[in-house]
Amino acid sequence: MGMLLGETLKCIKPADKEAIxxxxxxxxxxxxxxGSLGELEEIAAKMAGITGKIHNKINKKTVVIMCADNGVYEEGVSNNTQDTTVTVTNNFTKGITGVCVLAKYxxxxxxxxxxxxKEDFNHPKIINKKVMYGxxxxxxxxxxxxxxxxxxxxAGIEIVDNLVKEGYNLLGTGEMGxxxxxxxxAVFSVLSGISPEVVVGKGSGLTEEQLIIKKSVVQRAIETNSPDRDDIIDVLSKVGGLDIAGLCGCxxxxxxxxxPIVIDGFISSAAALCANKLNNNVRDFIFPSHLSAEPGAAYMMQELELNPMLNLRMRLGEGSGCPLAFNIIEASLCAMDNMATFEEAALNKECYVDIREKK
Structure with a gap:
């Protein structure tokens, strides 16, 4: 195990129970x-557990997008041509993709x-952490x-360490590949023991025939490589991708x-699951944004024991669900900070308690 990874795993402590x-x-x-603000209350309490403070303010927020190519492309598992990875990665720098527009909003x-x-970039807005060319x-x-x-x-850990030094204190996770x-x-099927038949979806829009091929490719990948489900790095190296491994580091x-760090959809959920299996305190710091339309997404949430904030039938990826979750997290913190207490409002708390009990 790398030195940075080993040190990081040792440093991760659980949520602050007293602050919660x-x-x-x-x-x-x-x-x-x-309890009438429902999930917003859960979010505010979870944030306290993360930071150790009851009152929390987001200074700067960003979505980290890990971009990488996958050799499994040659099996016909996607309708997109492989050069789409390069094109969209470049488009992130122009601010014209889904995640860019929502993040700006x-x-x-x-x-x-x-x-x-697979290709090199020479752009100040693209951080080079290339491990291999796909x-x-x-x-x-x-x-x-x-x-x-x-x-x-x-590489993912280093990216986050640097962002924290720059004053970021809310992150999202996105990918392109x-x-x-x-x-x-493949990663999720191995870790959960759930068959590829159940968890493999149509991705960027496959036909039924292509979906059958994709399921068989995932099955073949698992049989060919025999990853050890109890060894997360073995699973990632055998059937994973560089983007998933990078996000795991994030x-x-x-x-x-x-x-706090926000899951986007299916791919960043797989990375979150890997991270949590490396250290099971990690889930204390994770907020899932939305329920991806990929069929494995609901199983992924069950495995992580987390509830997505939204269900908008989104399946774009890129981290596009994260900005929406950022809004909800900040709304929760705003309510926590700015609502009056019963004492401040000169209201009798009992009037509410009685109503609740009568129900």
């Missing part, structure tokens, strides 16, 4: 029926990382070596630095 308790005391004392930035695209074809051989998987995870719903499904980095 104090947060609930305040939430239950705000002028509203107890909520005053968030994007952080674009080349962790394994992975190998998982249907025939391991995606990468164990060392390359660790290098990709550590043709074929990455295939690698994500989740670990956020937990180490005690800042």
């Amino acid at each position: 308790k104090k947060a609930w005391e305040r939430l239950d004392n705000l002028t509203k029926p107890i 909520v005053n968030a930035n994007i952080t674009v990382v080349d962790i394994g695209v 992975t190998n074809n998982i249907a025939k051989e391991p995606a990468m070596t164990r060392e390359q998987a660790i290098q990709a995870i550590e 043709v074929g990455n719903t295939t690698t994500s499904a 989740f670990l980095g956020a937990a180490k630095n005690r800042i």
